[in-house]
Amino acid sequence: MAEHHAFVGPRIRRLRRELGITQAAMAQDLNVSASYIALIERNHRPISAELLIRLAESYNVDIASFRDADADAIQQLQDALSDPVFTNAGISRDDLRDLSAVNPALTDAVASLYQSYRSSQRAVMESRASGGAIIDPLEDARQFITKNHNHFPALDEPGEEIARALGRSKGAVLDAVAARLKNKHSLELRILPDDIMAGAYRRYDRHRQQIAISETLDQASRVFQAILQVILLECG
Known part of the structure; x- marks a missing residue:
């Protein structure tokens, strides 16, 4: 049976940066060359199932985070772009897949930003529906500090x-x-x-x-x- 390979370079790069290690250090941990790690991170080489398992064991990460993250991120972006504000954007699922492959961190950031936007919109609508005032976070913080005489x-x-x-x-x-x-x-x-x-x-x-x-x-x-x-x- 042929060995499965996957292109997950940007996610490998993000993991390495989160760990605070160099390509050379990761290569040493995984018993491969630093140049091979560089090629994987740029998606010029796929990562084999064997190396992916070795990486998961070395850094205590879940392999599923590499296998399923792209699909989840693409779906989150697609949900965000279904908002009427993006009606004329003309962005296809293939475009989203390309973005996720090249820069997964940006994909996650855009999805998180949209979720925050939707949460704030819901909070405003609920406040208006209940007849409550729209809270200014800055003013709320100032009142809290004044109430406590700036002493905590x-x-x-x-x-x-x-x-x-x-x-x-x-x-x-x-x-x-x-x-x-x-x-x-x-x-x-x-x-x-x-x-x-x-x-x-x-x-x-x-x-x-x-x-x-x-x-x-x-x-x-x-x-x-x-x-x-x-x-x-x-x-x-």
Whole structure:
């Protein structure tokens, strides 16, 4: 029986970036060449069933996410484009399939954006139907802050404790934050290049037990992102 092959390059690339690893590192994990990974990611080579299974086992991912994701994403986009606002768009299912193959992340983003749009539309319609006022989220937030006199003990007190602890540390602040992440959460702080971060400033990778921060940020921004992650871990 012939071995099944699939073209899922963009999804492999997205997985690799989410893991925060290079093509060379993934190639080493899967016992193939880095050039082969590059060809797969560009859909110049299909990925075999055997390699797909090896990838799923190495990174603890569900093979079904590669097999079924395209069909689901295409259907979600098709549902979105059935909205009257897209009546004259002239986009076919083949067009959607091409988009999903070339850029699955964009496909998912468009589908999520449309779902958010529909949810907000339903909320407005329900509010109007019940005779309620349309809530301005910004004004609602301002009223909440004013009501609490800009004081939130659940956040302020742990934040002050973290600030005191970091202030007692010797050396650079970023080194102190890295030490806290390592000692208290068993997480390694790493500064990674933008091609791995894929435009993200910060990423929490539970699989590799690390916090990745983009090297494109200046020192102050790196410190901010690192401290923000500490706060999310300890106060979130």
